[in-house]
Amino acid sequence: MPDSVNKDDDGNEGLVFAVDLGGTHLRSSTVSKDGKIHHRRKQQTPRAAKAEEIVHAITRAAREFEELGKVDGRCIRAVSVAVPGTVNVDEGVIVKAPNLPSLEKYPLCAELTSQLNLPCVLENDANAAAIGEVWRGAARQHKTIVCLTLGTGVGGGIILDGKLWRGVEGAAAEIGHMCVDPFGGVACTCGSQGCLEVYASATAIVRMARNGRADHPDSILNNCNELTAERVHKGGAAGDELALEVFQRMGIYLGIGIANLINLLDPEMIVIGGGVANAWSLFETHMRQQVVERAFSRLAAHINIARAECGDDAGLLGAARLAFDRMS
Amino acid sequence: MPDSVNKDDDGNEGLVFAVDLGGTHLRSSTVSKDGKIHHRRKQQTPRAAKAEEIVHAITRAAREFEELGKVDGRCIRAVSVAVPGTVNVDEGVIVKAPNLPSLEKYPLCAELTSQLNLPCVLENDANAAAIGEVWRGAARQHKTIVCLTLGTGVGGGIILDGKLWRGVEGAAAEIGHMCVDPFGGVACTCGSQGCLEVYASATAIVRMARNGRADHPDSILNNCNELTAERVHKGGAAGDELALEVFQRMGIYLGIGIANLINLLDPEMIVIGGGVANAWSLFETHMRQQVVERAFSRLAAHINIARAECGDDAGLLGAARLAFDRMS
Numbered sequence: 001m002p003d004s005v006n007k008d009d010d011g012n013e014g015l016v017f018a019v020d021l022g023g024t025h026l027r028s029s030t031v032s033k034d035g036k037i038h039h040r041r042k043q044q045t046p047r048a049a050k051a052e053e054i055v056h057a058i059t060r061a062a063r064e065f066e067e068l069g070k071v072d073g074r075c076i077r078a079v080s081v082a083v084p085g086t087v088n089v090d091e092g093v094i095v096k097a098p099n100l101p102s103l104e105k106y107p108l109c110a111e112l113t114s115q116l117n118l119p120c121v122l123e124n125d126a127n128a129a130a131i132g133e134v135w136r137g138a139a140r141q142h143k144t145i146v147c148l149t150l151g152t153g154v155g156g157g158i159i160l161d162g163k164l165w166r167g168v169e170g171a172a173a174e175i176g177h178m179c180v181d182p183f184g185g186v187a188c189t190c191g192s193q194g195c196l197e198v199y200a201s202a203t204a205i206v207r208m209a210r211n212g213r214a215d216h217p218d219s220i221l222n223n224c225n226e227l228t229a230e231r232v233h234k235g236g237a238a239g240d241e242l243a244l245e246v247f248q249r250m251g252i253y254l255g256i257g258i259a260n261l262i263n264l265l266d267p268e269m270i271v272i273g274g275g276v277a278n279a280w281s282l283f284e285t286h287m288r289q290q291v292v293e294r295a296f297s298r299l300a301a302h303i304n305i306a307r308a309e310c311g312d313d314a315g316l317l318g319a320a321r322l323a324f325d326r327m328s
Numbered sequence: 329m330p331d332s333v334n335k336d337d338d339g340n341e342g343l344v345f346a347v348d349l350g351g352t353h354l355r356s357s358t359v360s361k362d363g364k365i366h367h368r369r370k371q372q373t374p375r376a377a378k379a380e381e382i383v384h385a386i387t388r389a390a391r392e393f394e395e396l397g398k399v400d401g402r403c404i405r406a407v408s409v410a411v412p413g414t415v416n417v418d419e420g421v422i423v424k425a426p427n428l429p430s431l432e433k434y435p436l437c438a439e440l441t442s443q444l445n446l447p448c449v450l451e452n453d454a455n456a457a458a459i460g461e462v463w464r465g466a467a468r469q470h471k472t473i474v475c476l477t478l479g480t481g482v483g484g485g486i487i488l489d490g491k492l493w494r495g496v497e498g499a500a501a502e503i504g505h506m507c508v509d510p511f512g513g514v515a516c517t518c519g520s521q522g523c524l525e526v527y528a529s530a531t532a533i534v535r536m537a538r539n540g541r542a543d544h545p546d547s548i549l550n551n552c553n554e555l556t557a558e559r560v561h562k563g564g565a566a567g568d569e570l571a572l573e574v575f576q577r578m579g580i581y582l583g584i585g586i587a588n589l590i591n592l593l594d595p596e597m598i599v600i601g602g603g604v605a606n607a608w609s610l611f612e613t614h615m616r617q618q619v620v621e622r623a624f625s626r627l628a629a630h631i632n633i634a635r636a637e638c639g640d641d642a643g644l645l646g647a648a649r650l651a652f653d654r655m656s
Contacts, residue, residue, distance in 0.1 A: 086626075095626075096626065144495075144496050156592075158592075160488070160493060165488060165593070166594070167472075167593060167594020167595070168472050168594055168595060168596050169594050169626065169627060169630065170594070171591075171594045171624060171626065171627055172592065172593055172594035173592065174591040174592065174594075174624065175591075175592065177591045177624065178588045178591060178592060179508070179584055179587065179588055179622055180507070180510065181510060181511070182508065182509060182584050182622075183509070183512075184511075190624065191621070191622075191625065192587070192621060192622040192623075256507055256510050259507065259520070260506045260507055260588070261592075263499075263502040263503075263505045263506060264484075264486075264500065264501065264502065264503065264506060264589075264592065265493070265495060265500055266494070266495020266496055266497050266498070266499045266500035266502075267495070267496060268496050293519070293520060294507055294510075294519075294520040295520075296499060296502060296505065296518065297519065298414075298423075298424065298497065298499065299497060299499055302497065
């Protein structure tokens, strides 16, 4: 078999070992320059872990992928890690990560480079997801987008004219902490109240459903032992009134937030990903209604608001792409 | 007298003829490359004017300045116009300008170039003000700022890493139309409700004062024939309770908006200009309180929030600077 079958379109055989390090799961993969994921792995993030244990889990996965790469005739050229927190990209250090406190201030890139003998890139996970969606997802061929990731929290990534906007302290695009109801009385973990996150995250969906149960004694959500955003979604899909109300409320606040983003940044596209986006059909109308009512009509008429397409791979792909860009 | 006394620091003798074309006033000046304003003029914008009348007013001013420039030994090298509307910068055309409807879609730059035989630059006035504040005002030596202009409306300019962010349709930085109270019931001229503009503009100050008079029969604002934002300011400075309440409310909403800008863009600095900023001491505490409560604490600790320093010249200076940049 000729070597060429294993080569990328551009003849580059290098791979990036990309890691999406969440508070719950550590997902890793090897990605080639054409955006293909070659091998992947999903494991639990070591619980209450010291930084060293997390590094060990990453390096062990890297070495397994290295062996697999040898079979394919491809080398890992860099490691790239997406993390749920604020990152000092230049120094490769996590500044703030509430879900991974042991990694705060820890020289993660330096340690991975030392142990794996590979250059290392570190990025915020929602930023990486935005890059992933531009590279291989819903925003292909777009240069100016805002990407929202509706998960446990609400993350954001802002790409302006092809470049990630990170802010001067590396903390930009905290779209989940844009205030959309300053006096509504719902407190946010950030210390403020009325943030988008308290209406559009999975956590918010569960809270709103739980709080609504007393008013909806017939709701099928009263029969759940453990209420999850997915169950509320299923309830809504089955026509449950409480579930539909929850996603209506969520859609309204999401639309208010998106209208703000449109009036502030005038992007080409808004991309919405994360687990909660699976309930798209339940909140889409309410979200779009707010955008029509609140964004400048000329912009509302042009804006493309669409679901993300990379699913759980957005962060991995974005991390990989950032490493390829750094190497080129 | 040697020629050199009239030369700029860099020896360049060229001037930009800068125009700040408002719905009420047409302000114009000549500006040299060191940011010095040489001559200035303020006149009424021709009322209910056809585009041609506005062009005529501009070209007449330009020719007067040309004569004055000859005395100083300086030539006008370009014309640059700041306008209250959305601009297609590349084509030099105003896309949308509610206060200057006759200029919508009119080829203003082409016409000025044809009549004055000078290259022409067109920019949104709030964008120009942001550039002016970075060049010669409060944001000197800063590269990433958001500038709010609190006038009849609320304008905004976003400068990221030294570059104006205009958005893909030229309509970015509409900070006055960020929603800060979606269900508060105050309608905005843009069609939405609860926009920052309905709480932080001069128009809003007057509306809030007027609406509050019944509850404050002793307020000195009850004795005004014509209520203006300036009178409310003076009332507050004299300790009038209604006026103080109005600026408290304004400061709270302004702070909510600024906290959003900080969490979204993570800038170095927020600059606040326009006539309403003269009441700074009446709203500052309330504004800062919201920023502390709502912005990420790490960012709130660093952010520099300050009054603009260029006053009414911000737009003229910014327009001039954009023309110098274009010529270099």
